[in-house]
Amino acid sequence: MKKIAVLTSGGDAPGMNACIRAVIRACVHYNLEVYGIHRGYQGLIENEIHPMTASSVANIIQMGGTILKTARSKEFMTPEGRKKAHENLKALGIEGLVCIGGNGTYTGAMIFEKEFGLPSIGCPGTIDNDLWGTDATIGYDTAINTAMDAIDKIRDTADAHNRIFFIEVMGRHSGHIALHAGIAGGAEGIFIPERGNEFADIVKLYEAKARKKEFSIFVVAEGEEEGHAYDIAKKFQGIYPDSDCKVTVLGHVQRGGRPTANDRILASRLGAHAVKALIEGEKNQAVGVVDGKIKFTSFQEAIEHKKDIQDNLWTLNTIITR
Numbered sequence: 001m002k003k004i005a006v007l008t009s010g011g012d013a014p015g016m017n018a019c020i021r022a023v024i025r026a027c028v029h030y031n032l033e034v035y036g037i038h039r040g041y042q043g044l045i046e047n048e049i050h051p052m053t054a055s056s057v058a059n060i061i062q063m064g065g066t067i068l069k070t071a072r073s074k075e076f077m078t079p080e081g082r083k084k085a086h087e088n089l090k091a092l093g094i095e096g097l098v099c100i101g102g103n104g105t106y107t108g109a110m111i112f113e114k115e116f117g118l119p120s121i122g123c124p125g126t127i128d129n130d131l132w133g134t135d136a137t138i139g140y141d142t143a144i145n146t147a148m149d150a151i152d153k154i155r156d157t158a159d160a161h162n163r164i165f166f167i168e169v170m171g172r173h174s175g176h177i178a179l180h181a182g183i184a185g186g187a188e189g190i191f192i193p194e195r196g197n198e199f200a201d202i203v204k205l206y207e208a209k210a211r212k213k214e215f216s217i218f219v220v221a222e223g224e225e226e227g228h229a230y231d232i233a234k235k236f237q238g239i240y241p242d243s244d245c246k247v248t249v250l251g252h253v254q255r256g257g258r259p260t261a262n263d264r265i266l267a268s269r270l271g272a273h274a275v276k277a278l279i280e281g282e283k284n285q286a287v288g289v290v291d292g293k294i295k296f297t298s299f300q301e302a303i304e305h306k307k308d309i310q311d312n313l314w315t316l317n318t319i320i321t322r
C-alpha cells in the first residue's frame, strides 16, 4: 500500500481533527502518500481530494469540528454515486481509506469495499457513543463535559427561582450522553430510550415526598420514547400545576468546542492504528479501544449490534437521583 486517503463523514465530533492529524502523521511515519477528502463521501464523488503533508495538520489537535469538513451524502447511497467516487480514487491511485464517523460512515465504507474491493478502516467519530466495538467514541467525552457544564449553569438559575428544568441532550436513539451527563450533573431524574417508566418513577418520587427539594433538574435524551423534553415538561406541569417548569434544549452546542484530553488521546491512538491496519492488509474493520486495548471489529458486527448503556450506571442513577 502506497497511497491512502482520509475522510470525515456524518455529524462532526470534537477530536476528529486529532484523528485526522494522527492519520496524516502516521502515513508520513510509514512513508505513505496521503490525501484528505473534503466533505466526506460527497467530496469523494465531487473529486475534492487533496494531497496532505505533516504540516497540513499542524495546530489542529485542539480544534473542534473537522478541517476536512463533513456531510451526510445521499448520493453516496446510490450505485451511480459510488461509481463516480471509485473512479476519482482510481485516477489518483488511492488504495485504501480511513473513514472517521458513525454507523452511516461504516455502512458506506462496507458497501464500497464490497462493490470495488477498496479496503477501509473506520474510526468511531460521533458524540453519541452509540458504536459497538469501542468503549467510547471520539467526541463523546467532550460532549458529556459540555452538557455537564451547561447543567451546572442551569442549576444556578433553577435554584435561584425554585424551578423545575427539563434539559434535552443529544444522542439520536441512544441515552449515553443523557445518562453520563445526568449523573455528572447531579440530575434528579434521567430519561433515556434504553429504559422505561422514568416519568412514572419521578411522579412516584414526588408523591412519596422523599425529599423537600425546591428545584429539580431532569435530563432527557432526545431519543426518549416518552417524548421530547417539552412533552415531558408539559405532562409534569399538568400533574403539578403549581410547579414552575422550564425546558432547555442543548442542541448543537454539544457538538463543538475544544476536545478534552481523553478525546485527543483516543483519536490519536485510533487514527494511527487505522493506518497501521491498512498497511497490514486489514479491511472492513472499525478500530476501537476496549478495556484500554486496541480492538478491531468488522463493520458488519459494528453496524448490527446496539451498544447498550452501562447497567451499573443505571443502577447507580436509581440510587443517587433522589
Ligand code: F6P
Residues within 6 Å of the ligand: 011, 102, 126, 127, 128, 170, 171, 172, 222, 255
Ligand atoms: O450523531 C450526532 C448527532 O449530533 C446526534 O446526536 C443528533 O441526533 C444528530 O447528530 C443531529 O444531526 P444534524 O446535525 O444533522 O442535525
